[in-house]
Ligand SMILES: [Zn+2]
């Protein structure tokens with residue numbers, strides 16, 4: 830499977846658009862259905878996922894970056910994706926090298 834952020838074949842993990850730790854909060858329970866809360870994307874376990882959570886706090890993720898297009902519009906994440914795709918050409922799959 831391919832990562833939905835950087836489009837590379839990789840080990841993937843599921844990223845919730847609305848981070849799980851927010852699911853129990855009243856406002857999220859009130860404003861979103863269970864189905865909406867369980868939405869997300871498959872992203873690289875060690876690179877893209879880590880980077881998403883490095884760059885954006887859980888609160889901001891739930892509030893402002895709760896869809897793929899919004900995530901991809903995050904300036905720093907955009908730069909990161911560009912950088913990854915450049916790097917790919919040089920190292921050719923050796924992501925831990
Ligand atoms: Zn996540």
Ligand SMILES: [Zn+2]
Nearest residue numbers: 832835873877
């Ligand atoms: Zn990725």
